[in-house]
Amino acid sequence: MANYFITYSYLYHQKDMLEDHVRTGAYFNACMRNKAQFKDRVVLDVGTGSGILAIFAAKAGAKKVYAVEATSMAQHARELVDAQGLSKVVEVIQGTIESVTLPEKVDIIISEWMGYFLLRESMLDSVLVARDKFLKPDGALYPSHARMFLAPIRSQLTQNRFQECSNSVENWHDFVADMKEYYDVDLNCLTESFIEEQQDYFVKTATWADVHPNQLLGPPVCFASLDLLTVTQDEIKKALEANYSMHLPQMCTVEGLAGFFDVEFKGSPSNPATDCVLLSTAPSATGATHWGQLIFSLQPGIPCPQNSTIEGKIDITRRGDNHRLLDVTLSEQALRMGENNRKDLAKYLFHIE
Amino acid sequence: MANYFITYSYLYHQKDMLEDHVRTGAYFNACMRNKAQFKDRVVLDVGTGSGILAIFAAKAGAKKVYAVEATSMAQHARELVDAQGLSKVVEVIQGTIESVTLPEKVDIIISEWMGYFLLRESMLDSVLVARDKFLKPDGALYPSHARMFLAPIRSQLTQNRFQECSNSVENWHDFVADMKEYYDVDLNCLTESFIEEQQDYFVKTATWADVHPNQLLGPPVCFASLDLLTVTQDEIKKALEANYSMHLPQMCTVEGLAGFFDVEFKGSPSNPATDCVLLSTAPSATGATHWGQLIFSLQPGIPCPQNSTIEGKIDITRRGDNHRLLDVTLSEQALRMGENNRKDLAKYLFHIE
Numbered sequence: 001m002a003n004y005f006i007t008y009s010y011l012y013h014q015k016d017m018l019e020d021h022v023r024t025g026a027y028f029n030a031c032m033r034n035k036a037q038f039k040d041r042v043v044l045d046v047g048t049g050s051g052i053l054a055i056f057a058a059k060a061g062a063k064k065v066y067a068v069e070a071t072s073m074a075q076h077a078r079e080l081v082d083a084q085g086l087s088k089v090v091e092v093i094q095g096t097i098e099s100v101t102l103p104e105k106v107d108i109i110i111s112e113w114m115g116y117f118l119l120r121e122s123m124l125d126s127v128l129v130a131r132d133k134f135l136k137p138d139g140a141l142y143p144s145h146a147r148m149f150l151a152p153i154r155s156q157l158t159q160n161r162f163q164e165c166s167n168s169v170e171n172w173h174d175f176v177a178d179m180k181e182y183y184d185v186d187l188n189c190l191t192e193s194f195i196e197e198q199q200d201y202f203v204k205t206a207t208w209a210d211v212h213p214n215q216l217l218g219p220p221v222c223f224a225s226l227d228l229l230t231v232t233q234d235e236i237k238k239a240l241e242a243n244y245s246m247h248l249p250q251m252c253t254v255e256g257l258a259g260f261f262d263v264e265f266k267g268s269p270s271n272p273a274t275d276c277v278l279l280s281t282a283p284s285a286t287g288a289t290h291w292g293q294l295i296f297s298l299q300p301g302i303p304c305p306q307n308s309t310i311e312g313k314i315d316i317t318r319r320g321d322n323h324r325l326l327d328v329t330l331s332e333q334a335l336r337m338g339e340n341n342r343k344d345l346a347k348y349l350f351h352i353e
Numbered sequence: 354m355a356n357y358f359i360t361y362s363y364l365y366h367q368k369d370m371l372e373d374h375v376r377t378g379a380y381f382n383a384c385m386r387n388k389a390q391f392k393d394r395v396v397l398d399v400g401t402g403s404g405i406l407a408i409f410a411a412k413a414g415a416k417k418v419y420a421v422e423a424t425s426m427a428q429h430a431r432e433l434v435d436a437q438g439l440s441k442v443v444e445v446i447q448g449t450i451e452s453v454t455l456p457e458k459v460d461i462i463i464s465e466w467m468g469y470f471l472l473r474e475s476m477l478d479s480v481l482v483a484r485d486k487f488l489k490p491d492g493a494l495y496p497s498h499a500r501m502f503l504a505p506i507r508s509q510l511t512q513n514r515f516q517e518c519s520n521s522v523e524n525w526h527d528f529v530a531d532m533k534e535y536y537d538v539d540l541n542c543l544t545e546s547f548i549e550e551q552q553d554y555f556v557k558t559a560t561w562a563d564v565h566p567n568q569l570l571g572p573p574v575c576f577a578s579l580d581l582l583t584v585t586q587d588e589i590k591k592a593l594e595a596n597y598s599m600h601l602p603q604m605c606t607v608e609g610l611a612g613f614f615d616v617e618f619k620g621s622p623s624n625p626a627t628d629c630v631l632l633s634t635a636p637s638a639t640g641a642t643h644w645g646q647l648i649f650s651l652q653p654g655i656p657c658p659q660n661s662t663i664e665g666k667i668d669i670t671r672r673g674d675n676h677r678l679l680d681v682t683l684s685e686q687a688l689r690m691g692e693n694n695r696k697d698l699a700k701y702l703f704h705i706e
Contacts, residue, residue, distance in 0.1 A: 011547045012521075012554070019528055021535065028536050055538055076543055083542035168365075175372055182374065183381050185408055189436035190429055194364045201365070 004121070004324055009071035014050040017112075020290040026279035027053050027112065030142055030265035031060035033275035037140070037267055038062050042104060046097050046111035046130045047123065051077030051090065053110050058089040065090045066106065068097050068130075097126045097133075106134050107271070110142040115324075116208070117294045118148050118261035119240070119316060120352050122324045128233045140268035141228045143279065151220035151258045151283070152246050152310060157209055158256040158297035165202035169195050205351045206259070206328065207295045210288035217252045217304075220260075220282065221245065223314060229268055240316040248308050253301040257330070258283060258293040296328065296350050302335060309336040310345070319351075326352040357474070357677055362424035367403040370465075373643040379632035380406050380465065383495055383618035384413035386628035390493070390620055391415050395457060399450050399464035399483045400476065404430030404443065406463050411442040418443045419459065421450050421483075450479045450486075459487050460624070463495040468677075469561070470647045471501050471614035472593070472669060473705050475677045481586045493621035494581045496632065504573035504611045504636070505599050505663060510562055511609040511650035518555035522548050558704045559612070559681065560648045563641035570605045570657075573613075573635065574598065576667060582621055593669040601661045606654040610683070611636060611646040649681065649703050655688060662689040663698070672704075679705040 007013050018024055031038060031053075038060035045054040045067045054067035054077070067090055069077055074094035081090040093100050109130055115121030131141065172194050176187045223242040248254065262280040267273035281291045302310065312333035319325040333345035360366050371377055384391060384406075391413035398407040398420040407420035407430070420443055422430055427447035434443040446453050462483055468474030484494065525547050529540045576595040601607065615633040620626035634644045655663065665686035672678040686698035 011543060011550050015525065015528055015547075018532065021531075024536065050540075050543075052536075052538065056536070059537070076546060079542050079546075080538075080540065083539055172368065175368055178374075179371065183377065183405075183409070184412070185405065185433075186436055187403075187433065189432050190364060190403075193429060193432075194368075197364050 005071045008047075008049060009073050011050075011073075011076065014073065014076075016290060018050060018052060022281075022289045023112065023279065024052065026265070026277050027110070027142075028056055029275070030273070030277040031056040031110075033277065034265070034267065034273045035060050036274055037271055038108065041107035042066075043108045043110060044068065044102065044106040044130060044134055046109060046127050047113060048077050048092065049073055049112075051080045051092060053112060054090045054092070055081060055084055055086060057108070057110055058084075058086045062089065062108070064104075066102050067092045068100055069094055070096045097130045102134055105136045106139060107136055108140050108142060109135055114146070114261065114263060114291065116291055117206070117259045117316075117326070117328075117352055118146055119236075120324065120326055122318065124228075124236055125233065127228070128231070128236065131229075132233070138268065138270040140271050142265050142267075143263035144228055144266045144268065144273075145264040146226045146228060146261060147222050147263075148224040148261045149220040149222050149259065149282065150244055150246065150314065151211075151260075152217040152248060152252075152254045153211060153215045153256050153258045153295070154217060154253065155209070155211070155215060155256045155258075155295055155297075157207060157295060158299045158301075161202045161207060161297060162299040165198050168198045168202070172198075200351065203297050203299065204349055205353055207297070208292045209258070209295045211258045211283040211293045211295070213283045213285055216258075216283060217250070217254055218246050218248045220258075237318070241313065243313050244311070246310045248304045248310065249306070251304065251306045253303050254298055254310060255301045256298050257296045259296060259328075260291070260293040294352065296330065296348065298348065302345060304335060305337050307337075310334070311336060312345070328352060358424045361400075361402060362426050364403075364426075364429065367426065367429075369643060371403060371405060375634075375642045376465065376632065376644075377405065379618070379630050380463070380495075381409055382628070383626070383630040384409040384463075386630065387618070387620065387626045388413050389627055390624055391461065394460035395419075396461045396463060397421065397455070397459040397483060397487055399462060399480050400466060401430050401445065402426055402465075404433045404445060406465060407443045407445070408434060408437055408439060410461070410463055411437075411439045415442065415461070417457075419455055420445045421453055422447055423449045450483045455487055458489045459492060460489055461493050461495060462488055467499070467614065467616060467644065469644055470559070470612045470669075470679070470681075470705055471499055472589075473677065473679055475671065477581075477589055478586065480581070481584070481589065484582075485586070491621065491623035493624050495618050495620075496616035497581055497619045497621065497626075498617040499579045499581060499614060500575050500616075501577040501614045502573040502575050502612065502635065503597055503599065503667065504613075505570040505601060505605075505607045506564055506568045506609050506611045506648070507570060507606065508562070508564070508568060508609045508611075508648055508650075510560060510648060511652045511654075514555045514560060514650060515652040518551050521551045521555070525551075553704065556650050556652065557702055558706055560650070561645045562611070562648045564611045564636040564646045564648070566636045566638055568611075569636060570603070570607055571599050571601045573611075590671070594666065596666050597664070599663045601657045601663065602659070604657065604659045606656050607651055607663060608654045609651050610649045612649060612681075613644070613646040647705065649683065649701065651701065655698060657688060658690050660690075663687070664689060665698070681705060
């Protein structure tokens with residue numbers, strides 16, 4: 001089995017996701033507050049894991065739920081379904097969504113496919129495959145919409161990562177000196193490559209964080225919005241490109257951008273939800289979901305005067321060596337401080353590991 | 354590229370290995386104290402990484418060194434070789450040993466192939482492939498011999514892991530209660546599987562440790578000895594089976610067994626080393642090598658009277674799902690306390706991850 005799936009075959013990891021009650025609660029509410037939409041419908045759960053969403057759908061009144069899971073977790077999902085007395089409604093099928101067949105088309109596809117910064121893991125691919133293979137023309141996706149955000153923040157974490165990088169490089173110099181002294185081998189020719197490698201790791205890799213709303217230096221901006229019913233497989237496989245413009249009301253130093261997402265459960269035009277549930281991963285005073293926010297470090301920080309704006313362009317591309325990982329580029333960045341006062345900023349490259 | 358190799362493509366990881374000076378120093382001495390053996394010889398370094406062993410061999414007088422490396426680290430090895438002015442002697446070849454060809458047979462194969470508990474990673478396979486493909490009939494392997502040891506120990510670590518496992522299971526029960534309360538879903542049917550999974554992780558997975566000699570409750574026993582010049586590829590791919598008998602001179606409670614290894618650089622019968630270097634990973638008061646020792650937990654501990662013996666049989670097999678990982682079984686274990694006083698002990702299964 002591909003490496004990607006292995007994590008999901010552990011109950012420990014399933015527990016981690018289940019006890020993210022912002023996440024699990026949102027799916028629970030999306031089902032339970034929209035029983036009219038689920039009643040007597042046929043549902044498909046893509047990547048059911050422990051089977052929880054399939055169980056919610058069944059409890060909301062679905063007449064049949066196909067719960068597809070690639071890993072051996074399918075066995076546990078089956079046990080869990082049985083224990084709830086739902087084995088007549090929920091059918092757990094072990095296999096990838098790309099390989100399974102279903103005896104009928106479905107009214108609703110429910111799936112928790114979101115990765116860090118929404119798109120990491122590229123599991124949306126599989127949901128769209130499922131949609132195009134199995135969803136009736138008037139069917140609905142749960143969730144139905146997704147949005148991506150960036151927000152300017154101050155962050156001790158970005159300073160720390162910067163510092164850790166310096167420490168590591170200092171330590172390298174000691175190491176090089178030792179190697180020369182002990183073995184008469186000069187490793188200095190690798191110093192530049194080592195520094196690059198460490199910067200990649202400490203500074204150019206987006207960092208998971210639980211950002212507090214007070215760290216926000218301006219309002220988050222939505223730079224991408226996906227209608228999951230209509231977005232095509234080709235569209236999401238291409239680079240996502242968008243412009244952003246972030247307002248900084250106060251004088252401040254922007255040390256990083258926090259990236260996060262939300263998804264909405266609106267049903268479909270022909271079967272709209274009664275109660276539209278929102279699952280947000282925005283910075284919150286009550287703490288982050290398991291997705292947290294991803295911080296893109298702008299260390300040593302961009303000093304911004306009152307009432308200025310940071311503009312730029314974000315590109316999100318899949319990594320050539322692993323399509324489930326992402327590269328993020330912030331380019332054409334500029335700081336605008338009034339009508340004709342524009343200062344170019346550096347270009348930044350980040351990995352999402 | 355297979356996942357296995359990825360770690361080795363980072364300088365950070367190469368540094369970790371290089372600054373293990375017990376390791377690097379042993380190879381340095383094995384070369385420098387045996388210059389007569391290296392002088393004007395042709396050498397092959399299997400998995401050269403940063404190129405350090407190839408450089409040692411060249412400095413010891415080899416007329417030609419082929420340095421084979423599967424990862425992109427080969428590029429750095431080339432830079433390092435150039436920087437030492439050795440590019441006429443050392444030829445870095447990127448590729449797996451199974452796929453490369455050399456223009457000639459070699460006199461010496463040097464390689465640092467040892468994994469945790471000697472055999473993890475199964476890289477010895479590649480060294481034996483190299484030996485059978487490229488080594489002259491009277492050639493030598495550096496190292497030439499390897500031995501594996503077990504020692505009875507007391508260990509707070511095994512107690513801690515045991516405790517962590519209990520804590521995790523307790524936490525699971527709270528989680529199950531929450532899931533019932535919040536979503537009316539009963540996860541109790543998965544409790545047994547969760548406990549098994551956690552025991553696998555916390556108790557049945559061998560743990561890296563830096564064991565202090567004072568933790569030893571009796572002398573280490575050597576249970577396996579490999580002559581790398583003669584052992585066959587088939588032999589090392591089969592399960593390694595051996596008996597052991599560990600003497601406990603004092604009354605004590607054996608809480609775990611520490612597994613470790615050493616390798617010796619004796620040259621070959623036709624080209625023996627002048628100075629036989631030993632690289633040992635045994636518990637040491639000056640701290641562990643990066644291999645440490647692997648602890649197999651026998652919690653809650655085996656109470657042993659003075660002058661008793663723990664006997665048993667160890668089986669080491671490769672994992673079906675990943676041949677670079679190992680399963681270790683301790684079976685037919687018994688505590689012998691005098692002529693006719695023998696008490697059977699439990700059977701233990703461990704993973705080496």
